[in-house]
Amino acid sequence: MGFWATTLIFLLAGVAASLFTLLCCNRGPSTNLFHLTLVTTAVICCWMMYAIVYLAQMKPLINPILSGE
Secondary structure (H helix, E strand, O other): OOHHHHHHHHHHHHHHHHHHHHHHOOOOHHHHHHHHHHHHHHHHHHHHHHHHHHHHOOOOOOOOOOOOO
16 A cells, blocks of 8 residues: 555544544543544654554665575
8 A cells, every 4th residue: 555545544444433432432622622632643653653664664774685596
């Protein structure tokens, strides 16, 4: 999968998790804001971890040493 396709999947997962939080944990305006903040932060952190690992593979800092003849 490409980088942008997986980014779209993370975006859709974030929207789905936000809607799930709003529908299932509806306890008041300040609590809803807190839950949405937690969900948004979690999705962004997971996406950033994915993006860093994906982009680090494109230009590695240490090149492998090939044993050739």
